[in-house]
Amino acid sequence: MDLYEFGDNEIYVTKIGLGMAALGRPGYINLGHDSDVGKDKSVAAMQQHANKILDLAWQKGIRYFDTARSYGKGEQFLGDWMLANKVSEPEINVGSKWGYTYTADWRTQVDEGEKHEVKEHSLDVLNRQIKESHAALPGHLDLYQIHSATLESGVLENRPVLEQLAELRSQGILMGLSVSGVNQAAVIEKAISIEINGSRLFDSVQATWNLLDQSAGTALQAASDAGLGVIIKEAVANGRLTPANKNHKFMGKMLKLQAVADRYGVGVDAVALAAVMAQPFVDITLSGAAQAEHLVSNLAALTIEWESEPLTILSDFAETPEEYWATRSQLSWN
Numbered sequence: 001m002d003l004y005e006f007g008d009n010e011i012y013v014t015k016i017g018l019g020m021a022a023l024g025r026p027g028y029i030n031l032g033h034d035s036d037v038g039k040d041k042s043v044a045a046m047q048q049h050a051n052k053i054l055d056l057a058w059q060k061g062i063r064y065f066d067t068a069r070s071y072g073k074g075e076q077f078l079g080d081w082m083l084a085n086k087v088s089e090p091e092i093n094v095g096s097k098w099g100y101t102y103t104a105d106w107r108t109q110v111d112e113g114e115k116h117e118v119k120e121h122s123l124d125v126l127n128r129q130i131k132e133s134h135a136a137l138p139g140h141l142d143l144y145q146i147h148s149a150t151l152e153s154g155v156l157e158n159r160p161v162l163e164q165l166a167e168l169r170s171q172g173i174l175m176g177l178s179v180s181g182v183n184q185a186a187v188i189e190k191a192i193s194i195e196i197n198g199s200r201l202f203d204s205v206q207a208t209w210n211l212l213d214q215s216a217g218t219a220l221q222a223a224s225d226a227g228l229g230v231i232i233k234e235a236v237a238n239g240r241l242t243p244a245n246k247n248h249k250f251m252g253k254m255l256k257l258q259a260v261a262d263r264y265g266v267g268v269d270a271v272a273l274a275a276v277m278a279q280p281f282v283d284i285t286l287s288g289a290a291q292a293e294h295l296v297s298n299l300a301a302l303t304i305e306w307e308s309e310p311l312t313i314l315s316d317f318a319e320t321p322e323e324y325w326a327t328r329s330q331l332s333w334n
């Protein structure tokens with residue numbers, strides 16, 4: 001896979017990256033996650049499974065990997081795998097995130113009143129998690145992102161946190177944020193404008209943009225124009241734009257997607273990923289596949305050379321952000 005500059009950041013990344021959210025812990029919200037990662041959910045079995053997918057991703061040429069403190073042992077699995085395979089720093093780029101603490105304690109379901117992960121965008125959490133991330137990914141933390149920054153959390157107004165991020169940036173780590181939900185565009189716009197000591201603070205943004213939620217497009221283009229690297233997550237809408245989606249209400253769109261997939265001799269998931277990659281503002285599109293055959297199927301996106309007609313067919317897929325995120329919030333941990 002070829003390497004491309006990530007925004008104006010002078011690091012070079014592959015167009016497809018691998019996300020560790022489903023690989024680092026037994027519970028996640030993706031459709032059918034329970035069966036995706038195999039029956040044995042012990043730490044050893046899940047690490048073995050993650051290693052298999054990481055080996056495959058590497059062999060297929062993926063050189064960007066996305067993880068987070070809250071992805072169970074996602075950072076550790078990736079760090080151990082890089083160490084075992086003697087992957088040196090210049091060969092790979094790794095992004096992680098701070099701001100959520102994993103609290104599920106290796107369970108797929110948590111008790112009522114408990115949470116799988118607890119959000120806190122405070123200076124204390126940043127200072128604790130940056131040390132934990134460095135320990136899990138020694139010498140490999142290229143990008144550190146605020147995990148799901150929102151306007152309401154106040155993190156983008158929290159001067160001590162922003163100054164600490166600027167300090168980390170001055171030590172050579174790129175700074176980013178990820179965004180989710182109906183207000184992604186507003187958060188991105190705010191983030192682009194933040195300067196500390198006269199320099200723009202954020203080097204990258206990670207957002208959801210897929211055929212069903214295209215609402216962040218204009219803000220992402222502005223981020224890209226300003227020189228930020230743009231990473232897209234949830235490119236197949238957590239499985240809704242894959243054969244795993246058997247919802248009969250989605251059948252009309254699935255048939256249209258299938259027709260485009262047939263035209264290019266790929267699966268519907270590859271069409272969804274390629275539609276993301278066709279956006280001019282996108283640097284990296286994450287695959288969230290936890291099964292080998294799904295990763296291979298996702299990578300077929302690289303073979304699509306778009307003609308204008310199929311892209312037009314897909315252009316009316318978007319739901320309103322409210323509809324999209326209401327459906328997304330109904331996905332249950334499994």
Ligand SMILES: NC(=O)c1ccc[n+]([C@@H]2O[C@H](COP(=O)([O-])OP(=O)(O)OC[C@H]3O[C@@H](n4cnc5c(N)ncnc54)[C@H](OP(=O)(O)O)[C@@H]3O)[C@@H](O)[C@H]2O)c1
Pocket residue numbers: 018019020021022030031032033036066067097147148178179180206232233234235236237238239240242243244267269286287288289290291292293294295297298
């Ligand atoms: N706030 C944030 O910062 C944030 C939020 C969400 C995600 N992320 C990042 O983005 C990455 C990707 O997001 P995601 O995993 O949530 O969403 P996604 O990539 O849209 O969806 C992944 C799901 O699609 C399924 N899938 C893919 N290809 C398939 C195929 N051919 N057939 C059937 N199913 C298929 C996968 O199944 P299998 O698992 O069975 O392969 C998995 O369940 C994450 O790993 C994480 O790194 C970040």
